[in-house]
Amino acid sequence: MFRRKNNPHNNHENDSLPSESKINELKVALGPLSERSLKYCDDACLRRYLEARNWNTEKAKKMLEESLKWRTDYKPEEIRWAEVAAEGETGKVYRAKFHDRNGRSVLILRPAMQNTESLENNIRHLVYLIENAILNLPEGQEQMSWLIDFTGWSLNTRVPIKSAKDTINILQNHYPERLAMAFLYNPPRIFEAFWKMVKYFLDTKTFQKVKFVYPKNKDSVELMRSFFDQDNLPTEFGGKANLKYDHDEFSKQMALDDLKSLSLWGIDQKAEKITQHVTKHPGAEVAPEPMAPPAS
Structure with missing residues (x-):
């Protein structure tokens, strides 16, 4: 009995x-x-909600029902790039072309590049990109990684506490177990005061996934390198890649991804109508040929 219990393979099966x-x-x-x-609640989804509630069925059910109500009201899968493209002009949040070492989608956040004041539109833009990151996950992978660049960050460019709280609420409660790790790269000392307020909104599981990375701290740098190939990682995060955000190029990719989303969700709306809607926004034209998939 004890031999079987100590066998990792048997443990996995049991x-x-x-x-x-x-x-x-x-x-x-x-x-x-x-x-x-029903499409949303596949087995992988149910497993994530159960894991988020320590496999307590009643708590997972309550959490999932609240998410389904939120999705019915907010309709995140129906947000189109043309509706949020203005929020993304500075590249304050965007999906990277590369994946991490485990094939996860990567969102890059640059809070100092904040360009608008509408909290609602900022959150809608982020929700769109979370959905897009999930849309572009390879088969068998369910999580994403976040890279947060603090270059140029100051108290004047910080995200308002309410916006931070709402963002955390959406991520924790409606996208459970979607975040693998969030790397906060080289935040200034003044960020500590802001962090002391924000961290109280994080549950234990999410808190443990937030890692501070300082270029002179060997352990934190090694942790991030265990997640990312240095050749893919932008120089802003200590890597070797010289990647710059191109809004026009990114908009073209998002327009194509909107068509993929339509197909995935079976939304009854003609592709031509979406394409025409997207091209009304500068820089959001649909590319004549699909772009190559992101390198893993």
Whole structure:
């Protein structure tokens, strides 16, 4: 008995049984779902919500039902790049062309590049990009990594506390287990005061995924290098790649991704209509040929 218990392979097999049982239990507890909610609530989704609530079915059910209500009201899968493109002109948040070492999508955030004052539009822009990062995950991968560049950050360019709180709420409650790690690269000392206020909104699991990286701290740099290939990592994060945000190029890719999203969700809207809508915004034209997929 003890030999079998100490065998990692047997442990994995044995653990999968209660996992599947809990997923089926959550399915039954949720009851009938609408077509789009049913598409959202695949087994991988149910597993993420269960993991976020330590495999407590009742708590996971409550959390998931709140997310389904939020998705019904907010409709994140229906946000189109043309609606949020103005928020992205400075590249304050964008999906990188590369993946991390585990094939995860990477979002790059540059808070000093804030260019608008609407909290609602800022959050809508971020939600769009979270959905886009998920859309571009390779098969079998469910998480994303965040790289946060503090170059030029000051108290004058900081995200308002309410916006930070709302962002954390959406990420934790409606995208559970989607974040693998968030690397805060070289934040200035003055950021500590802002962090002391923000960290209280983070649950324990999310808090543990936030890592501060300082160029002179060998351990933190090595941790980030374990997640990213130095050849892919931008120089702003201590890597070798000289990557600059090109809004026109990024807009073309997002226009193509909007068509992919339409197909994924089975939204009854003609591609031609979306394309025409997107091209009304400067720099958001659909590229004549699809771009190459991001390098892993």
